[in-house]
Amino acid sequence: MARAARHIVSFVLAVAVLPVVLSEHAEGQTGESVIAWHVTIAPSWFDPSTAPAQITPFGILYALHDSVVRATYGSKIGPGLAEAWSESPDGLTYEFRLRRGLKFHNGDAVTAEDVKFSFERYKGAAAKELQSRVEAIEVMNPLTVKFRLKAPWPDFMTFYGTTVSGAGLVVPKKYITQVGDEGFRKHPIGAGPFKFVSHTPGVEVVVEAYPGYWRKVSNVKRFVMKSVPEGTTRVAMLKNGEADIAYALDGEDALNVRRDSRLALIPSKHASIYWIEFADQWDPKSVWHDKRVRQAAILAIDRPAVNEVSCLGFCPPTSIIIPDAAVHDHGGGVRELPGRRRDPHQDPADRAGGLPHELAREEVARDLHAGGG
Structure with missing residues (x-):
């Protein structure tokens, strides 16, 4: 015992520690940055419909996709692809109005039909809870979608708009209908800040800044996310200039970084x-x-x-x-x-x-x- x-x-x-490390040599707006991750990135992480009950996959999901609404600092829900939304006085309906001019990485317009399709396609960790409480989804017009609940549910926005589920992340209905689920996971298309370039299983994922993103466009053109399970190896990559950022360093490795004047140790605060x-x-x-x-x-x-x-x-x-x-x-x-x-x-x-x-x-x-x- x-x-x-x-x-x-x-x-x-x-x-029990998740600091992020940045080197002083990260390049500018047209450069490439290498990130050493502590996990192996699975193709299922490219698809919001299968998002597991874990926070880590959202590092990839939020890079490739964007959500109708999204959590902001201060525990509040803020706008995303939807510029505005409203809740009925009885708490039974939620109506979302999308921004004009939104496009997926392949140039297709983001519409209310995509929002409805993405929600109904979701089968991840919170699917049973959402499906048991949502009565119907109505497309009012190309930019407006309405959710009708079976009963008032104060937690609806938390389940729909945060990392509790991937149901609020919007994917292109037309593209997925053409290539199927497997084809989508091989080459995902989203509306997020980065578009998919390539995936070498067990080795790396490469993404590139999407110039049409409605929020601020990334200062770095390309990110290479390498799977490096060993913390000591991630630190060595930083010191040798093979990586610009390393995640998830425990005490000894983080202390090694802190002692190196060329590197900066930055905590990534999150409620875990x-x-x-x-x-x-x-x-x-x-x-x-x-x-x-x-x-x-x-x-x-x-x-x-x-x-x-x-x-x-x-x-x-x-x-x-x-x-x-x-x-x-x-x-x-x-x-x-x-x-x-x-x-x-x-x-x-x-x-x-x-x-x-x-x-x-x-x-x-x-x-x-x-x-x-």
């Missing part, structure tokens, strides 16, 4: 929570079944120290599983509730004192401290 606890803690330390899960807590025979032992484990972990050692201060501790900011608010944060802070003068094992288990108090404290340090 002690080994299992140690494994869980070390896993949290390994993934990492936690320890006691998988055996429902087993009456497990020591973790007792609430006091779990409380002892919590007190045994010096979370501020974990933050400093593994995250260089970028991962502030929290006492709640739900972020203080909305999940789509990349400028948000977390808060720590009173009464949950670790007392450095209290023996964590005291919280488990008197239990009829064969696990010694000293082993609980020593093992959890070792895993968290």
Whole structure:
């Protein structure tokens, strides 16, 4: 049991920081920038209809596609392809008005029919919830679409316009009808800031700035997103000039970057929570079944120290599983509730004192401290 606890803690330390690193040699408006990603980019990430319940694929999805509405800083929903929208007083209908002149990467116009098609085509993680609550979608005219709900649903805009789902990302109906789902994933067409150039499975994805994008056009013409699982390799690529940006560096790698005057370490703030899960807590025979032992484990972990050692201060501790900011608010944060802070003068094992288990108090404290340090 002690080994299992140690494994869980070390896993949290390994993934609990997501800083972004920029080199000083990123080129200008017509240049190329290489990004070293910590993941392997799958073709399914090009298609909003199959977006999984993860934040990472949206790094690609938001590059290739744009949404009807979109989350902005401050936990608010802002305009996207739709320049305006309204909600009926009874909360049963939402009407969106698209901007004029919007075009997909292949030159086809973005229309309300594409919005309807994209929603009905969506079958990702939130599809069941959306389909059970949306009664119908009506195309009022080429630039206006109306959603009718079965009952008032205050969370509709959160599900439709944030990374909770990919249902609000608009894809071209005409193109997909011609090439099919598989053809679309091989060469996706969207209305986002970058258009697809090529994909070498397991190696890289290349995208190019779309000059017709309605928001600000990228200052960098081409991005090469390379899959580089090892953090040390991503740092080496930065130092050797093989990459301009590297994502997801843990403590040692991030510290290596911080010590290099040629590089800058920048935190990417987003509302994400990492936690320890006691998988055996429902087993009456497990020591973790007792609430006091779990409380002892919590007190045994010096979370501020974990933050400093593994995250260089970028991962502030929290006492709640739900972020203080909305999940789509990349400028948000977390808060720590009173009464949950670790007392450095209290023996964590005291919280488990008197239990009829064969696990010694000293082993609980020593093992959890070792895993968290």
